[in-house]
Amino acid sequence: AIGNAADDLTLITTAGDIVGGAGAITAANLTLNAAGGIGIGAAVNTTTTGNITLTTAGNAAAGNITLVESTALNTTRVPAFTTSGTGTQVVSLTSTAGPITLGAAIGNAADDLTLITTAGDIVDGVAGAAFGGTVTAANLTLNAAGGIGVGANQAIGINTSGTVTLTSGGAVAGGDILVSDSGTLSLGTVTTAGASAQTVTVTSGGTMTIGGTVGNAGDAVSLTTTAGDIVGGGGSIVPASATLNAAGGIGIG
DSSP: OEEOTTSOEEEEESSSOBOOOSSOEEESSEEEEESSOBSSSSOEEEEESSOEEEEEOOSGGGGOEEEEESSOEEGGGOOEEEEOSSSOOEEEEEESSOOEEEOSOEEOSSSEEEEEESSSOEEESSSSSSOSOOEEESSEEEEESSOBSOSTTOOEEEEESSEEEEEEOOSGGGGOEEEEESSOEEEEEEEOOTTSOOEEEEEESSOEEEOSEESOTTOEEEEEESSSOEEESSOEEOOSEEEEEOSSOBSOO
């Protein structure tokens, strides 16, 4: 282990990676800057109260970031992660305490992004229809022990160019999923806790392509496009209760 809760800590490699081990990093504000990647092979475990700033320079997978935070994580605390290497990097951020709150924008259009809670929900940071922070990624994975977009703050706002994969583990309404993409959407696998019924609501601002298995048999699924069609892409909608509402057509092409 390294650091303490009262101090700010910066770790830098001018060559190579920053990798996880048996210990954890404790800090108020934490900066990790690697010439390669962060958490390559083994996630970096952290306990922080302030900002987490992450920078990598490795190309493709060599510049990936995998970090596991032991406290609740608001994206206002991740003011930036920078991946300057060529190709696509995968950034994975986990909160073991939950929730992950989207209080500020996170991500970029070039990288893949995964947000995980092993306890609690993934929630928006602003009450009502406005988004606290939009999640931007090429391919996006949201995996919550509870629900996604649950509670008074409503839907998670996303902006993606690749596939969106959604998983919730909460029981009944605690595992509901509510997500809204600002543009076209490639919807991959959507998985809920199979032992109880959840409501899955997905909206896109452009054509929605169903590329994976959506929902479980007991779920109620609602898919809406405010512009464009809802089209098949090799996937299927499993629940008996499904509402499809397209600004264009359904099954076009």
